[in-house]
Amino acid sequence: MTFTPAEVLRDRGIAATAQRLAVLRAVANSPHITAEGVVAFAQADIGAISRQAVYDALGVLVNKGLIRRIQPVGSPALYEDRVADxxxxxxxxxxxxxxxxxxxxxxxxxxxxxxxxxxxxxxxxxxxxxxxxxxxxxxxxxxxxxxxxxxxxxxxxxxxxxxxxxxxxxxxxxxxxx
Amino acid sequence: MTFTPAEVLRDRGIAATAQRLAVLRAVANSPHITAEGVVAFAQADIGAISRQAVYDALGVLVNKGLIRRIQPVGSPALYEDRVADxxxxxxxxxxxxxxxxxxxxxxxxxxxxxxxxxxxxxxxxxxxxxxxxxxxxxxxxxxxxxxxxxxxxxxxxxxxxxxxxxxxxxxxxxxxxx
DNA sequence: CGTCGAATCTTGACTGAGTCAAGATTTTGA
DNA sequence: TCAAAATCTTGACTCAGTCAAGATTCGACG
Incomplete structure (x- = not known):
């Protein structure tokens, strides 16, 4: 049985807000995406979303193990959803x-x-x-x-x-x- | 025959300025030192030195292979003089x-x-x-x-x-x- | 269904760790 | 000694975040 992204969020104990779902779609769309890239994607995806909400959502999703944050030297942080390995x-x-x-x-x-x-x-x-x-x-x-x-x-x-x-x-x- | 630090700099084709020698002493004094730490050490060491001169010297010394720059995730850049391995x-x-x-x-x-x-x-x-x-x-x-x-x-x-x-x-x- | 507290979002400001750049000074080589 | 290049000083600027007040939304509870 496959969970919807919203169900996955609730299962982890966090609200399934439109902003968080948009952030998940951005990361799924572009492995190794920057925060700024997520902002651009999410703004195109759902209209208005603040940069702060994107940073907040990224932080929560990393904290809950749903996405991974890496940061090669000289790069801004990058996000990916390949977390199972x-x-x-x-x-x-x-x-x-x-x-x-x-x-x-x-x-x-x-x-x-x-x-x-x-x-x-x-x-x-x-x-x-x-x-x-x-x-x-x-x-x-x-x-x-x-x-x-x-x-x-x-x-x-x-x-x-x-x-x-x-x-x-x-x-x-x-x-x-x- | 051991070269003085000044001789080592000249051998690498760069000027042996007081600022660069102070930066080398700072890095020798504190492995994994931050740029800000180098500034503080060099200011105590030789009196007046600008932050820009420290950043410039660090860049040149890294470029010439005399020191190494690392940057663990979440950290500012760190400098060390253990470069032979x-x-x-x-x-x-x-x-x-x-x-x-x-x-x-x-x-x-x-x-x-x-x-x-x-x-x-x-x-x-x-x-x-x-x-x-x-x-x-x-x-x-x-x-x-x-x-x-x-x-x-x-x-x-x-x-x-x-x-x-x-x-x-x-x-x-x-x-x-x- | 209404209420209330917590969570989250928006907006604008702020920070740290660099970099930029003009002009001054020092160094180097001829 | 001189001139060009390198380097330094000073002050401003940038990027990729974070901070925080107030507004809005969500969820739990009665």
């Missing part, structure tokens, strides 16, 4: 696209430190960094991401999908990591 | 202290993704999360870090050394990760 991510240093990578172990912590120095470790967070197949094919070797220094003259952010316009809608698409 | 870090979820962990492999990337999806991976970034020995001994289970929500009524940041005042100056001390 302990997977990792690979990030392209050039265009910033983020993809899921299965964890070879499956449960946390999936790695043991050689010497844990007395720490009680409950999670090994792994991020793989490199170049995606498209940036390799195009021979790109330096980032063209919208780092602050590249934003002179009010150039706006370059998104991975701008670099790769022929990209089909892969599941790992449309996040902005760096 | 590919080590990882363990972060206490309660007090935020960061410690170095040797990499079992030693070279990058030290892990292979089970399925790299065509990515050309050059680094596996690993962070271990858990509780430090001191927070375990004190039975702490929830963070008392200065998260924004805990900053009501203008309470200032709790630093790991405030939680553990009897800490001797361990090498992994005085950084603030979360």
């Amino acid at each position: 302990n997977h990792h991510h690979v990030i392209c240093r050039i265009c910033g696209v983020v993809a899921d990578v299965d964890c070879a172990v499956g449960s946390t912590p999936c790695l043991r430190a050689a010497d844990d120095m007395g720490y009680e470790i409950d999670e090994a967070e792994v991020a793989y960094w490199g170049r995606c197949p498209t940036c390799q094919a195009e021979g790109r070797t330096t980032t063209v991401l919208d780092t602050p220094s590249s934003r002179r003259q009010n150039q706006r952010r370059t998104r991975p999908e701008e670099l790769h316009p022929t990209h089909t809608a892969k599941p790992e698409e449309i996040s902005r990591a760096i | 590919n080590h990882h870090h363990v972060i206490c979820r309660i007090c935020g202290v960061v410690a170095d962990v040797d990499c079992a492999v030693g070279s990058t990337p030290c892990l292979r993704a089970a399925d790299d999806m065509g990515y050309e991976i050059d680094e596996a970034e690993v962070a271990y999360w858990g509780r430090c020995p001191t927070c375990q001994a004190e039975g702490r289970t929830t963070t008392v870090l200065d998260t924004p929500s805990s900053r009501r009524q203008n309470q200032r940041r709790t630093r790991p050394e405030e939680l553990h005042p009897t800490h001797t100056a361990k090498p992994e001390e005085i950084s603030r990760a979360i």
Whole structure:
């Protein structure tokens, strides 16, 4: 028996508000979406929704384990709804696209430190960094991401999908990591 | 033959300014130091130094491979001068202290993704999360870090050394990760 | 069904950790 | 010694959040 998203929320003990359902749809629509991306999607989806309500909903949904929050270095926070496993991510240093990578172990912590120095470790967070197949094919070797220094003259952010316009809608698409 | 820090900078093709040498001393003094911590140390060390000069020096020193920049999720950037190996870090979820962990492999990337999806991976970034020995001994289970929500009524940041005042100056001390 | 308290939303302000940029100063090389 | 480049100082600005007061909605209870 499949629960509706509203039922899932109530089952976790939180109200099934229109804003939260819109946020869930945004995250389902775009794995590794930014908070700002969720705001844009939800505003198009249900009309008026405040940024604060989006941040609140994201926080609650993460807290209840319904979505996951990651944050590669140099990136705003990203959200995904793949929460049933302990997977990792690979990030392209050039265009910033983020993809899921299965964890070879499956449960946390999936790695043991050689010497844990007395720490009680409950999670090994792994991020793989490199170049995606498209940036390799195009021979790109330096980032063209919208780092602050590249934003002179009010150039706006370059998104991975701008670099790769022929990209089909892969599941790992449309996040902005760096 | 040991080079002086100034000689090392010149050898890397950059000017050995007083500001950069002060920044190097700050990072040597406090592994996993924040930029703000570097500013405070350098100001005490050499008198007047601007925040911008510290950020500039940190950027150049990272770029030249003389120091390393890490950034655990939820933390400002941290700087360390242990650059000769590919080590990882363990972060206490309660007090935020960061410690170095040797990499079992030693070279990058030290892990292979089970399925790299065509990515050309050059680094596996690993962070271990858990509780430090001191927070375990004190039975702490929830963070008392200065998260924004805990900053009501203008309470200032709790630093790991405030939680553990009897800490001797361990090498992994005085950084603030979360 | 009405009421009330809690939860949530809206709106606008604020913060931390950076970055930007103009002008001044210092460094370096010819 | 000089000039160009590098670097520093100073003050402003940005981004990605968070804060908080008041309004609105929701849910439980009688």
